[in-house]
Amino acid sequence: MKYQLEVSNITKSYGDLKANDNVSLSIKDSSIHALLGENGAGKSTLVKIIYGSLTPDSGEMKWANNKYSPKSPFQARENGIAMVFQHFSLFESLTVEDNIILGLDGVGLNENFSEQIIKYSKQYGLDINPQQVVGDLSVGARQRVEIIRCLMQNPKLLIMDEPTSVLTPQEVADLFVTLKKLAADGCAILYISHKLEEVREICSEATILRGGKLVQSCIPQEHSQKELAEMMIGKKLTELARTNITIGETIFSIDNLSRKSDDIYGVNLKNIALKMSKGSIVGIAGVAGNGQDELMELLIGEIPSPKATLNFNGQDIGLLNSHERRQLSMFFVPEERLGHGAVPDMSLDENMLLSRPDSTEMTSRDVIDWEKVAVHSKTVIDTFDVQTPSSKMLAKSLSGGNLQKFMVGRELIQNPELLIVAQPTWGVDAGSANNIHQALIELADKGSAILIISQDLDEILSLCEQIHVLSEGQLSDAVDMKSKGLEKISQLMVGGKV
Amino acid sequence: MIKLIPRVENSTVMVLLSPLLALTLTALSAYLIFVFVLVDIPVSSVFFTLFVEPLIDSYYFSELLVKAAPLMIIGLGLSIGFRAGIWNIGAEGQYVMGGIAGSAVGLYFYNVEALWLLPLMTIAGILGGMFYAGIAAFLRIKYQVNEILVTLMLTYVAVLFLSAMLQGPLRNPSGFNFPESRIFHDSAMLPIIWEGTRLHIGLIVAIILSFVAWFGIKKHMFGMQIKISGSAPRAAKFAGFDDNKTVWYSLLISGGLAGLAGLFEAAGPAGQLTPGLPQFYGFTAIIVAFLARLHPVGVLFSALLIALSYVGGENVQIEYNLPSSITQIFQGMLLFYFLACDILIKYKVVSFKTKN
Numbered sequence: 001m002k003y004q005l006e007v008s009n010i011t012k013s014y015g016d017l018k019a020n021d022n023v024s025l026s027i028k029d030s031s032i033h034a035l036l037g038e039n040g041a042g043k044s045t046l047v048k049i050i051y052g053s054l055t056p057d058s059g060e061m062k063w064a065n066n067k068y069s070p071k072s073p074f075q076a077r078e079n080g081i082a083m084v085f086q087h088f089s090l091f092e093s094l095t096v097e098d099n100i101i102l103g104l105d106g107v108g109l110n111e112n113f114s115e116q117i118i119k120y121s122k123q124y125g126l127d128i129n130p131q132q133v134v135g136d137l138s139v140g141a142r143q144r145v146e147i148i149r150c151l152m153q154n155p156k157l158l159i160m161d162e163p164t165s166v167l168t169p170q171e172v173a174d175l176f177v178t179l180k181k182l183a184a185d186g187c188a189i190l191y192i193s194h195k196l197e198e199v200r201e202i203c204s205e206a207t208i209l210r211g212g213k214l215v216q217s218c219i220p221q222e223h224s225q226k227e228l229a230e231m232m233i234g235k236k237l238t239e240l241a242r243t244n245i246t247i248g249e250t251i252f253s254i255d256n257l258s259r260k261s262d263d264i265y266g267v268n269l270k271n272i273a274l275k276m277s278k279g280s281i282v283g284i285a286g287v288a289g290n291g292q293d294e295l296m297e298l299l300i301g302e303i304p305s306p307k308a309t310l311n312f313n314g315q316d317i318g319l320l321n322s323h324e325r326r327q328l329s330m331f332f333v334p335e336e337r338l339g340h341g342a343v344p345d346m347s348l349d350e351n352m353l354l355s356r357p358d359s360t361e362m363t364s365r366d367v368i369d370w371e372k373v374a375v376h377s378k379t380v381i382d383t384f385d386v387q388t389p390s391s392k393m394l395a396k397s398l399s400g401g402n403l404q405k406f407m408v409g410r411e412l413i414q415n416p417e418l419l420i421v422a423q424p425t426w427g428v429d430a431g432s433a434n435n436i437h438q439a440l441i442e443l444a445d446k447g448s449a450i451l452i453i454s455q456d457l458d459e460i461l462s463l464c465e466q467i468h469v470l471s472e473g474q475l476s477d478a479v480d481m482k483s484k485g486l487e488k489i490s491q492l493m494v495g496g497k498v
Numbered sequence: 499m500i501k502l503i504p505r506v507e508n509s510t511v512m513v514l515l516s517p518l519l520a521l522t523l524t525a526l527s528a529y530l531i532f533v534f535v536l537v538d539i540p541v542s543s544v545f546f547t548l549f550v551e552p553l554i555d556s557y558y559f560s561e562l563l564v565k566a567a568p569l570m571i572i573g574l575g576l577s578i579g580f581r582a583g584i585w586n587i588g589a590e591g592q593y594v595m596g597g598i599a600g601s602a603v604g605l606y607f608y609n610v611e612a613l614w615l616l617p618l619m620t621i622a623g624i625l626g627g628m629f630y631a632g633i634a635a636f637l638r639i640k641y642q643v644n645e646i647l648v649t650l651m652l653t654y655v656a657v658l659f660l661s662a663m664l665q666g667p668l669r670n671p672s673g674f675n676f677p678e679s680r681i682f683h684d685s686a687m688l689p690i691i692w693e694g695t696r697l698h699i700g701l702i703v704a705i706i707l708s709f710v711a712w713f714g715i716k717k718h719m720f721g722m723q724i725k726i727s728g729s730a731p732r733a734a735k736f737a738g739f740d741d742n743k744t745v746w747y748s749l750l751i752s753g754g755l756a757g758l759a760g761l762f763e764a765a766g767p768a769g770q771l772t773p774g775l776p777q778f779y780g781f782t783a784i785i786v787a788f789l790a791r792l793h794p795v796g797v798l799f800s801a802l803l804i805a806l807s808y809v810g811g812e813n814v815q816i817e818y819n820l821p822s823s824i825t826q827i828f829q830g831m832l833l834f835y836f837l838a839c840d841i842l843i844k845y846k847v848v849s850f851k852t853k854n
Contacts, residue, residue: 302735323738334736343730353722354737366719 002029003062004157004188005050010059012045019045020056021212027157027205032179032189034203034220036196036232038429039401042212043192047159050190051083052076064156082150083159088142092135096145099134103149120151124178138494139287140171147178158182159190164198168287169457169490176202194232194430195458196225210234233431238438240462244445247465248278251449252330252418257309259298267291267473269298274468274475276418276449281440283464284453284475287493291473292335292422292453299420299451300332301325312418326357331416333408335423335453337400341407344396348388348406351395352377355410376413384409385435400427408436412443419443422453437463457489471495502845509843516839517789521803523835524828525549531827539818547817548810548824558809560695564767566805568593568759568779570704573786573797574711575755581715581792583728584748586634588649589756590780591656592627596757597764598656598663599626601679601771604686604764605668611685619686619761627757628750630656635749639742645749657776668771679771688766700762704798707755711794724748756780785833804829 005027012020020042027033037043048054050061052070061068063079070076073083090099097114114130121128126144134142143163150158160179164172179202183189191203199206200220208215208231215231229237257272269291276282286292297303298310305318317325322332332355334341342351352373356362362373377391384405388398395403408424424440425433440463444450453470454460460467467485469476469492476492479485528548532541552558572589579586586592600623607615630652637643664677673680688698715721727734727744734741759779764771786804790796811825 300736301738302732321738321740322736326738332736336732339730340732340736343726343733345729346725350722350725353719354726354733356737363719368717368719368722370717 002064003027004029004064005068005190006062007046007050008060008062010046010049010056010061012049012054012056018212020049022059023209023212023214024059025207025214025217027188027190030183030186030188031205032183032191032203034199034206035190035192035209036194036199036206036228037209038194038232038431039427040211040399040429041209041232043209044161045212046209047083047161047190047192050076051081051159077153080154080156081159082153082155082157084143084146084150084161084163086161086163086165088146090134090142090145092133094134095130096128096132096134096137097130099145100130100149100152104152116152117148120148124151124181125174126178127174139166140168140174143167143171143175151182155187157188157190159192161192162194163191164193164195166288166455168493169486170494172198196220196228196232197458199228200225208232229430233429235431237431237434240434240437240441242441242445244279245465246279246447248447250275251278251313252276252451253311255309255311257298257305259294259303259305261294267294269294269473272475274451276451276466278417278449279444279447280466281444281450281452281464282466282468283460284451284468284470285457285460285489285493286453286455286470288455290471292455292470294473295470295475296332296334296420296422296453300334323356326355326414329357329414329417331355331411331414331419333411333419333421333424335426337403337407338396342395342403345394347394348381348386348391348398349373349377351406352380352410355414357414360414377410379413380406380409383413384439385432401429401432404428405432405436408439412439415443415446416448418449418451420451420453423455424452425456425459433459461486469493500847500849502841503848505844505846512839512843513791516843517800517803517836520789520832520835520839524831527831527835528828544814544818544820547813549806551813552806552809557695558813560692560697562802562805562809563692563701564696564698565808566801567698567700567704567766568763569783569786569801569804570798571700571707571759571762572752572756572780572783573790573801574704574707574794575752576783577787577790577792577794577797578711578715578724579748579752580787581721581728582724582744582748583731584745584752585646586631586649586749586752587646587784588631588634588651588653588780589752589783590776590778591649591653592630592753592756593760593763593780594653594656594660594776595630595760596623596627596754597760597771597775598660598668599623599629599757600761601682601764602663602668604682605679605771607686608680608683611683613685615685616688616765619765620758623757623761624754625757627760628754630757631749631753632746635746638749639745645745649749653780660771660775661773664771664773670770677773681770682765686765687769688762696767698762698766700759700766703758703762704801708794708798715794720747756783782829785829788833789836803832807832 003026007025010020010023023046035043049056052073052075097117100117117130126148128141128144128148163175167175179189193199203220206220207217210232220228226237254272254274257269259269261268267290298305301320301322307318308316310318312328312330338344353362360376362369362376374391381388381391386406387402404427411419425436428436440450452460452464466478468478469489471492472495479488529541532544552562572593576586576589600619603619603622633652634645634648637648638645668679670678670680688700691697691699691702723739723744726737727739727741731741764775782804786797786800789800807825807828814820814824815822
């Protein structure tokens with residue numbers, strides 16, 4: 001077996017931090033190789049070194065058995081390395097064809113360019129129309145544009161950074177077909193992800209990094225998902241399971257809620273209806289930008305809802321603001337951390353006061369008791385393992401995952417009867433995500449209702465008993481998961497009917 | 499080429515020292531200017547008159563406090579609004595309107611000697627300022643009109659309105675047609691707290707207000723509402739604060755306090771309503787608020803500092819015939835250096851080579 005790329009003993013430091021510490025990795029010809037690791041494990045650094053945008057402090061690389069030390073991404077591309085980034089670099093106002101031309105370093109241009117695009121498109125099942133304007137395309141289609149752009153350079157190695165994080169299950173399946181075909185045609189693929197099920201499905205080898213160091217290179221199929229996760233985070237995971245599912249009476253319902261968005265780029269919500277019972281975990285799946293933000297604003301109470309559309313414990317709460325809703329034991333975790341769920345330039349203590357039901361006694365008649373506040377924020381920090389020197393630190397100084405733990409914890413310590421949470425584990429490492437999921441399950445076991453709005457389908461599937469899909473501002477009925485549930489969800493996510 | 503890179507941590511020591519540093523740099527720059535500009539006058543004696551005399555001469559010191567009081571009161575109001583990101587830069591106009599409204603009440607009861615008169619004038623003064631700032635709040639909430647423009651433009655309207663009043667209804671009937679009001683009677687005048695000077699009770703009011711404001715900002719949810727709205731509007735909604743109320747509070751408080759300062763000026767040192775009522779206090783208070791980093795107690799000190807530049811500036815004008823713009827140059831330099839220090843506290847300067 002021949003190696004396309006061999007990376008040996010790469011070290012790269014930023015000050016005291018060793019982002020890559022003696023890392024080695026070998027990618028075989030025509031293979032799909034996974035690079036696994038949590039945020040901050042050193043995946044990006046390693047990839048940037050391979051792609052020529054960083055130079056390592058020490059260590060060396062070989063490309064098809066020749067010494068390889070790229071000085072720039074341009075050199076990497078010349079050698080036949082292409083990369084699809086997590087954040088696409090496409091001009092929305094231009095057509096697919098123009099975007100692809102702009103992305104090439106002037107090579108391979110000829111009159112039949114559009115035909116060439118179609119040829120690749122057919123060959124690899126990358127359904128795309130060269131004349132379409134990128135702004136009108138779905139996220140999955142945009143990714144296909146990026147992939148075709150890479151293929152135009154006839155790469156020998158394609159690097160894909162978290163490619164499925166934005167895709168629907170159907171799009172993921174399509175992408176896998178493409179990737180397998182590419183590998184079979186002789187293009188190696190370096191597949192960066194933290195989604196272990198996917199890695200086990202398509203990758204023939206995996207390299208796992210943790211804290212900048214190489215943990216292991218292995219064959220993913222030889223290990224269970226749990227084992228891989230534990231190698232990634234370096235500790236044991238708790239098994240998620242509900243101990244007590246007693247579904248009680250209805251606690252919260254949304255009836256026929258419609259709202260035209262104030263923003264011209266916003267999504268109009270149409271006839272949203274949902275019923276939640278005590279003790280249940282309900283999930284709303286869907287691709288971002290299908291009305292999640294708009295719905296969340298109404299649920300939090302940042303925008304009042306029309307009469308008789310929101311009912312909590314028999315009370316019409318549509319006109320109550322978020323503070324008043326909290327008094328009834330409804331709590332919220334918005335998706336956006338900095339600037340929405342937390343004020344970046346304020347300390348954690350001060351941020352505690354964003355969610356302050358009277359029962360906490362953090363304030364009485366609006367006079368603040370800072371000592372009580374500090375006690376509560378300490379409880380959150382200790383219970384949810386928030387890594388911070390003190391509660392006086394500014395919110396913006398915490399890493400995204402830590403701040404998320406703080407925000408979820410802030411609401412969870414109130415023992416809400418209803419918790420509405422958007423993207424509860426977004427950007428959180430696997431170990432902490434596990435803790436947060438565990439805490440949510442415990443809360444539901446105690447009889448509280450939880451509504452999870454998430455793009456992470458795995459999260460919804462593993463936690464929720466009742467799943468709805470939000471697409472273009474419309475919420476589906478609860479999906480019957482007994483037969484072909486995943487297929488139905490997938491169809492609903494792209495706007496289909498079941 | 500150089501560029502600014504945010505610092506990971508801001509030095510607390512430098513945050514506290516930067517006002518002093520700014521003051522030192524201002525003094526140094528002033529020294530340089532004087533060295534080049536002054537002929538036949540020793541720089542040291544100008545410096546003495548400018549910075550030291552107002553502090554050691556009891557009359558000048560009392561005048562310094564007289565000037566500091568309105569700056570403190572207006573600066574307090576502005577510091578609250580600025581925290582909320584509501585930029586009321588027309589405090590001067592609200593000051594004038596407060597002066598007119600309060601004085602009008604005083605003049606209406608011209609013949610009355612009563613204890614309730616001054617409180618009534620005070621309330622009228624506050625309401626006058628609130629009403630005037632309220633226009634900007636209303637326009638902003640109802641029609642999304644920028645409050646910076648509205649408050650600034652209305653300042654000029656207020657000054658013209660003052661002239662109109664003094665040429666018309668409020669003019670002294672036996673004042674030889676001068677555009678001035680009658681002189682207030684004793685019960686319409688603020689009590690003097692330092693015998694033999696013009697120093698009035700406004701200074702004490704300012705100090706009390708500053709502690710009330712400190713409590714409101716530090717210990718009360720009102721302060722949180724103001725701060726959160728200013729720094730993260732979406733988080734304010736998440737917390738359940740009504741952003742329209744924040745706009746109203748900010749403008750009504752800063753306008754009301756400016757109006758109060760205007761009435762205190764008319765019923766204090768001036769003793770009547772004259773075209774000379776607007777003295778730029780409303781604009782200068784913006785500098786006062788920023789020098790204090792919008793801290794309500796800090797405003798007391800920065801107002802004293804700015805008042806020093808007023809009194810010292812007037813003195814060198816009288817004694818050495820130097821132009822009156824010296825005061826403004828100082829205030830401008832002081833703010834410039836202060837803001838520059840702040841930038842360097844938050845960012846570090848890095849030089850880098852540009853390719854080609």
